[in-house]
Amino acid sequence: MNVSPLIWGITIVVILALLAFDYFFHIRKAHIPTLREAAIWSSIYVGLALVFGVVVWILGGATMGGEYFAGYITEKALSVDNLFVFLVIMASFKVPREDQQKVLLFGIVFALIARTAFIFAGAALINTWSWMFYIFGIILLITAGNLLKEEDSNDEGADNFIIKLAKRLFNTSDQYDGDKLFTKIDGKKVLTPMLLVMVAIGGTDLLFALDSIPAIFGLTQNVFIVFTATAFSLMGLRQLYFLLDGLLDRLIYLSYGLATILAFIGVKLVLHALHENNLPFINGGEHVPVFEISTGLSLMVIIGVLAVTIIASLVSKSGKAQTVLNNARRHAESYLDLDYTADQGERERVYSLLMVEEKAIETMEPKYRDKHKDSEEIFEQIATAHQQHKDYLKK
Structure with missing residues (x-):
């Protein structure tokens, strides 16, 4: 499938139109999306991505279609993992609930711009130096190893160098003024x-x-497929954030699944680099006859690993306990934080969820409940939320 400038132009216009639609019809007026709204629009964006993939499969053939779906699924899984970090950043900055949509849309637009630049830079590097496959493969293998490391839950991800520099160079306030930037x-x-x-x-x-x-370049070197799979994986991420609200912590084995996928793609890239080898110190600069992983096998492995990861996370008793306790802590903190939202209906919704989680904790087996290192602190936060709610009802 030879992608003409016209097809490129139409694709870019459609993506820009979807982003504009998101802004003008969904987030221009700050509000908290309902679960139904988030579910409907998440389904629409996933549906659009699948329809596009079917069109690619029909017009470009099974190989090209398989590359798109493998890339889309991988990038979507990585995007879900990114939501954990977005959650930490917005919690650390105490972004009001109704204004979080604008932050997420900005993140999506910035990610699309940044990744487009990386895509074309990566394509240029690969076309110029085939040994870049070795570099990309090593990057993915290192990333896979880092995903398996235990992370500090108190990591102040938002308080990074850029933020410190911005606070030092510019006048900043500590209070929000709606969704205004100034x-x-x-x-x-x-x-x-x-x-x-x-x-x-x-x-x-x-x-x-x-x-x-590097992960998606390990699945295809077709720049159009890399770009569209990346773009469609980012579209709908804002709605997915609110749809998965409270369920992200449930995917306790997601990092293991992603590590496996990235390591697999890293190995695939190294094998491809050996097959295309022209480095003089490896096999005298000649191609190395190695097994190359096909697109079909890549797609099966990615889907299989994600399926096992999600099912294992959902059926795990330890995962259920961790989810309930983490959600209880988050909802207690949100209720106690008076700047979390100005919507009293949202505060009552958060308190109702906290009560459901408290009942679940009471019926939980002690061995699973006590495995959480912050369980005592969470119980204290729940008690404080109870007291604050009683004080509120007395007014």
Whole structure:
């Protein structure tokens, strides 16, 4: 399938139109999306991605179609993992619930721009130096190893170098002014935390691109497929964030699944590099006759690993316990934080969820409940939320 400039142009216009639609019809007016709204629009975006894949399969053939679906599924899985980090960043900046959509859309737009630049840079490198496959493969193998490391839950991901520099160079306020990027304090124009959190999201997206782009280049070197699979995986990520709200912690084995997929693609890249080898110190600069992993096998492995990962996470008793306790902590913190939202209906929804989680904790087997290192702290937060709710009802 020879992709003409016209097809490129139509594809880019469609993607830009979807982003514009998202902004003008969904997030221009700050609101908290309902579960139904998030589910409907998530389904629409996934449906559009699948329809596009079928069109590619029909017009470009099974190989090209398989490459698109393998790339889309991989990038979508990596995007879900990114949502964990977005959650931490927005929690650390205490972004009001109704304004989180704008932050997420900015993150998606920035990610699309950054990854497009990485895609064309990566394609140029690969076309010029085939040994770049070795570099990409090693990057993915290192990333897979890092995913298996135990991470500190108290990591201040948002308080990075960019944020510290911004706070030092510019006047910043500690309070939000709706979803405005700038506000006035004592007659002086200052940055709001909304702009800083967008900078944090954007900086994090750059790091994600360093992992995700080599991953998809390990599945296909067709720039059009790389671009569209990446773009469609990002579209609908905002809705998915609210749809999976409270369920992200349930995927306790996601990092293992992603590590397996990235390691698999890393090996695939190294094998491909050996097959295309022209480095003089490897086999005298000649191609190395090695087994090459086909697109069909790649697609089966990716789908299989993700299926096992998700099922294992959902049936795990330890995972269920961790989910309930983490959600209880998050909802207790949200309820106690008076700046979390100005919507009283949302505060009552959060409190109702907290009560459901408290009942689940009470019926939980102690061995699973006590495995959580912050269980005592969570119980104290729940008790404080109870007291605050009683005080609120007395007013």
